[in-house]
Amino acid sequence: MNIGEFAVGNGRLLGWIATRTIDLPRLGLRKVESSNERAPLYEILALNVGNRWVQIGALWEAVAKNSTGEVFLQGTIDDPSLAEPLPIALFGSETEGFRVAWRRPQPRDAFAPVSRGTGARQEGRGAGDGFGESTADAGGRLADANRDLEDEIPFA
Incomplete structure (x- = not known):
């Protein structure tokens, strides 16, 4: 969905973005x-x-993953006044101007297979997942009633 545009004006890339x-x-690039090599190509500026x-x-800069291999710009607009960051992509060129597109991120499918670093899905958590040993038994109760967790976990 196109939500804005940028064009060259007075030697600068100026534009707008609008949604509901x-x-x-008044935006500038x-x-x-x-x-x-990991630096962005442009900063997005707004007049406050x-x-x-x-x-x-x-x-x-990004390259389309489809067969076209189109080069475009992608990034995010974020500000404390926004409820959440706005992911955007710009298509076009500096000389012709850019169209600003937005696409809602696809929600994660709760029933899709979960990919783990080991390749196999683990049942429960254990020492191999970075969380250490569990202090709970299979029913969720403290496994060793004689252990005092406050001695193990420092609170400052």
Whole structure:
């Protein structure tokens, strides 16, 4: 679903994003100068109520996993005023402008197979999963009634 656009204006990439509950009428993309290959390509800036540009997100280059191999930008807009981060993707180019798309993340299927690092699904937790030994028996009660957990777990 397209929710905005960016175009070159006065030598800058300026645009907007709007949904039913979000209206960001003045946004800018600022190129990131970095030699770090993991750095984003752009910072997403918004004009705040004090008329200052503030960073609200970043965009990285991505390649479509389908047969087209299309290159696009993807990232997230986040701000304390938003209920949750907004994942976005930009399609186009600096010279032609970008279309801003949004896609709802697919919910995880509760009945789908669970993938574990060992390749096999483990029943319950044990020492091999990083949680250590359990202090509960099969019924969920303290396995060793003589143990005092407060001696083992420091509370500061």
